[in-house]
Amino acid sequence: MADPIENGVSPKPKKAIVTEAHVAPLNDETSVAHKVGSEDPQRDEDTVYVKGHPVIRNGADVSKYLVSCRDDGDPAFTFRSIVLGSIFTALSSVITILYTFKPFQVQVSAVFIQLLVFVFGEAWALLTPNPNRVKGKWLQNTFRFLNFGQPFGIKEHVVASLIASSGNNGLSGVEVYAIERLFYDRSVSASTAVLATFSISLCGFVVAGLLRPLIVYPAEMVYWLSLPQVVLFQNLHFDRIANRGRLKKFGWALAFAAVWEIFPAYIIPWFSGISIVCLATINAPKSTRTVISTIFGGASSNEGLGIFNFSLDWQYIQSQYLSLPLKQQLNSWIGLVILYAALTGLYYSNTWNAKTFPFMSTSLFSANSTVFQPTAILNDQGVIDYAKLNDVGLPYLTSATVWGYLTQSIAIGALISHVIIFFGKDMVAAWKQARNRTQPDVHYQAMLKYKEVPHWWYIALFVLCFFAGLAVNIIGETTLPAWGYIISLLLGAFIAPFSCILYGLYGSGVATNQISKMVAGVVHPGRPLANLYFASWSHQVILLAVNLANWLKVGVYCKIPPRTMFTTQIYGTLLGAGLNYAVMTSIVNSQREILLDPSGNNIWSGSVVQSMNSQAVTWALAKDMYGLSGRYVIVPLGLLIGFFLPVLHWTLIKIVPRVKDYPINTALISAYAGINYYGNTSWIWSSIAVGIFSQLWLRRRLPNIYNKYNYLIGAALDGGSQLVIFVLSFAVFGASGTAYPFPSWWGNPSSGNPDHCL
Known part of the structure; x- marks a missing residue:
């Protein structure tokens, strides 16, 4: 079974079929469609079809079925x-x-x-x-x-x-x-x-x-987040009469996103973080609600992990989760599970004196939990004065921040070894193809x-x-x-x-x-x-x-x-x-x-x-x-830990070959295991829902709709929400000098936590 990178890179095109289609078994309908399609001389035998339409699984499919190869020869540099x-x-x-x-x-x-x-x-x-x-x-x-x-x-x-x-x-x-x-x-x-x-x-x-x-x-080098732009470019300019229907849908989606964004961004901020758990415990004691907020809160910055907290605010979700391939999103979901377990375990076990400081914060703190001022240990040239440092003491980090730093180190180490181990041979082949101008x-x-x-x-x-x-x-x-x-x-x-x-x-x-x-x-x-x-x-x-x-x-x-x-x-x-x-x-x-x-x-x-x-x-x-005697020595050691994760992954494949069928990427898992250690987290579960809808259901069940509208509508939603946020920033959020906040009410609580978690 070939690694996903081989799609479009390997000189053996037959291997192009080995991609996301193997993340989960294909259903009977898809399998039959593929078999029928293979008998049709007009169809690519390596393409999966559903109801007569190709399923986009990899870079080769993107090149053949999603992005037009049309070139009108019109001027560019004008x-x-x-x-x-x-x-x-x-x-x-x-x-x-x-x-x-x-x-x-x-x-x-x-x-x-x-x-x-x-x-x-x-x-x-x-x-x-x-x-x-x-x-x-x-x-x-x-x-x-x-x-x-x-x-x-x-x-x-x-x-x-x-x-x-x-x-x-x-x-x-x-x-x-x-x-x-x-x-x-x-x-x-x-x-x-x-x-x-x-x-x-x-x-x-x-x-x-x-x-x-x-x-x-190489075809597999898709840069997936650029696809909404590419599809929008082509839909705006190619065959405008034929695309008129799609452009109308684009306009309606943009208008809908623009109107809708006013509500979660300004009138009803509760829409930016809906937590059933927090609503169910709204009358609980404050000590209980504090714990609930830590786990389920997420609509406010550094509030909590945002588990089961859903956002309806598209400015946070964005179209990237309509665009990112399933193999990426699967790894990110695994990383998020690790994130939730790690941050909760570190804080409540009081690792690195976690309970002395806020649950989530990127600030530096003194031992007494007050905010640490870096200027207190610098001389006039901006160099650290160790005499001052001895008086003030070393700064502390929150446990969430240490975990974020650690996972970044692990991800960097894993990035290097994963690319070498799993993509090395295919990269050499791709280089030779391009040098010989035979890239297919x-x-x-x-x-x-x-x-x-x-x-x-x-x-x-x-x-x-x-x-x-x-x-x-x-x-x-x-x-x-x-x-x-x-x-x-x-x-x-x-x-x-x-x-x-x-x-x-x-x-x-x-x-x-x-x-x-x-x-x-x-x-x-x-x-x-x-x-x-x-x-x-x-x-x-x-x-x-x-x-x-x-x-x-x-x-x-x-x-x-x-x-x-x-x-x-x-x-x-x-x-x-x-x-x-x-x-x-x-x-x-x-x-x-x-x-x-x-x-x-x-x-x-x-x-x-x-x-x-x-x-x-x-x-x-x-x-x-x-350093070796420092309280956060684990952070640099993360590079070494990360470097050996793909080695363990490769060893496991040798022992259990079926593991190779799954697009596991330890670098991405490590990155997402610490990517949301601060800030707003209420959008995470909404992004998962969007990814499941787009990549697991729409892409496989209705490929015709997916190919025509997935990236186009995503671009429209991004454009509409960004347009309104830009206007609101100057009109009511204070960018022009004076803020005009919406009156407080249940959907816009004065507490500052729109999800009512605390």
Whole structure:
């Protein structure tokens, strides 16, 4: 029995059938349909059919039946696409950095930007004069260059959306500058800011660029969360008359989501967390309700685990659970069961003095349970003063946070060995196929007519980024030594391919930023600012590689020339980084006092940058907190534990071969075993319900409906809910300066816990 990665990668196409279809036995109807389909010469013998329609099980099915291979040859790099991309880069990047300093964070979704670009692109085409209706060749040529009166094509749409989505690639570096200004009372020079931003923003592109034959071209590298965008792109532009019915359903779904979102987000917050257990115990003693809230509460941040707590608020659920493959969701469900057992057991067994501190919180605490202030142990240069540390004492973490850190370490270790053990041979085969231009994926073959980006383009870009970063670290303003900078890049380059492979195959990855902070703490003890810069460079290599690989796959699906993808990604990233830096400087200079206040106010808050600085301080104390004599030594040991989990999995397969039929991924299980150790948790069970409906029932029972509408309606629900949240943020949530809360009533309790758990 072949491993799932073999689908579309192995040179033996017969093995493509071995995928999610084996997670559970096929029913009789599906089996019969498959047998009948095999006898039909018009059908692929490796495809499973239900009622005459193919079931989407793997990347090969996505390529053949879900994403169109159509290529109209329309222009991609146009004046209109650059202008629209630039405008919406400004919108998305400025809003993102603005909300970094707000009491709550709003992220502009890719689908929301995609819809805005489409509306403005269509208006540009319809409301501008047609060049053929004006006299004068010069004027006609000018109008054509400006795309006046010209249809707004899919490739322009993709390029503009790509530019806009690239605007936040350099956010990490800008956040470090903000922390430096706020907590260390220093700022880098203009030249350092420019060079460091350029380096941090683009350093990871080389990994995705050089490894695209491995992480982009194979059919199995789907990047599942991008499918709603791809399907929406094609439905908005291909054969609009035939798709009119689907577009109407899209519009109705978007309108429904927009109207509905007003209720859970503003009028009836109880809809964001419905807990039957909490309602049944509403008159119980407070001590009982406190325990109930810990287990079943979840509508408020850090309230509880949210078991059997269901949310009807789509802004939290989102379409990713309509998109993620069943193999990913199965692993996530296993991880959640472990999460519930671990957090409950750790807290009530008082592990790491858990009961002294809140059940869930990411803050640092002193031994007496008061909030720990990192500035109390730093000197004027932002370096840890061990004399002050001896007086104050080491900070403590909640048991939930320690568990979250531990599972992140385990997941990172498991990620590396799992990819090597289970996907290694297939990755080698995929690399050889791409190098020989024999990769069988129909979309890859369709892209061969376009000029590929030469490897030396990516290498040249990296060389520029490398020397820009090397220069600023030699100057010394970052406090990160040049040798530490080189280590950070090597670490990121080592981890990035593993993250890209997992993300491409499963639609989600493993949070790897902790290993950057861990290594930084080891090589630069007592220097939190160096830790911040080290982690920024290292993690950006990983993050940018994943982001670029994801968009390169969108480009393959939508037939965007590779050189256009390369150029526009760089342009959008640099434009967004510059805008982020300008807005950050303005906010930090004008709101410094309130951003330093631990509480903030209803308009401004420094909670995000405060948390980042606290983590940097913690890992700067790595030897004391996570060393052999430290109370949290288990956290770094998690890397070793995680590394051997896939080895045990592989050994079990050798002993019991049937285990290979199940898509177990210990890296994903470990990641989800600690992914929700803080924040709002009421949406988890709703996401499980959505995943079961989409992947277990709709995909298998009604593949025709699934193929036509699953991703399209998911994109509509995302767009509608995001649109309303964006409007409500400025209208009533206080983003414009004044908040207008909805009056308190049973559905909007003044206690702050909408689920009535406490």
